[in-house]
Every structure is written in C-alpha cells, then in structure tokens.
Amino acid sequence: xxxxxxxxxxxxxxxxxxxxxxWMVRRAVAQYGEAAVESWARSRGVPDKEIEKARRxxxxxxxx
Numbered sequence: 302x303x304x305x306x307x308x309x310x311x312x313x314x315x316x317x318x319x320x321x322x323x324w325m326v327r328r329a330v331a332q333y334g335e336a337a338v339e340s341w342a343r344s345r346g347v348p349d350k351e352i353e354k355a356r357r358x359x360x361x362x363x364x365x
Contacts, residue, residue, distance in 0.1 A: 321355070323361055326359065330359060339352060342355070
C-alpha cells in the first residue's frame with residue numbers, strides 16, 4: 302500500500318486540488334477507502350473546501 306500511495310502522490314502533487322478529476326477520486330477511494338484517501342489529502346494540506354468537492358464526486362457515478 303505504501304508503494305501505491307507514493308505512486309498516487311507522484312501523480313497528484315503536480316496537480317492543483319481543484320484539477321483532480323472525479324474519476325481519479327473515485328478510483329483512489331475504491332482502492333484505498335474513503336478514510337485513507339481523506340487522511341492522505343489532509344496530511345498534504347488539501348483544504349476542507351477541496352475535500353468537499355471530492356466527496357461530491359463520489360455521488361456522481363460515472364459523470365466527471
């Protein structure tokens with residue numbers, strides 16, 4: 302799991318939080334769980350507003 306988190310980090314770090322597509326949020330949550338993904342985001346300083354946007358992605362199904 303550590304290796305996968307490092308790989309996700311390498312992909313996400315260059316992106317602005319608002320630019321992370323919903324499909325990526327859903328995939329990370331499917332692989333690691335919502336709590337782990339949220340913890341990871343908070344540990345990297347992602348603001349609450351952006352975390353709320355990511356939560357809304359989880360309810361959108363395949364859109365986004």
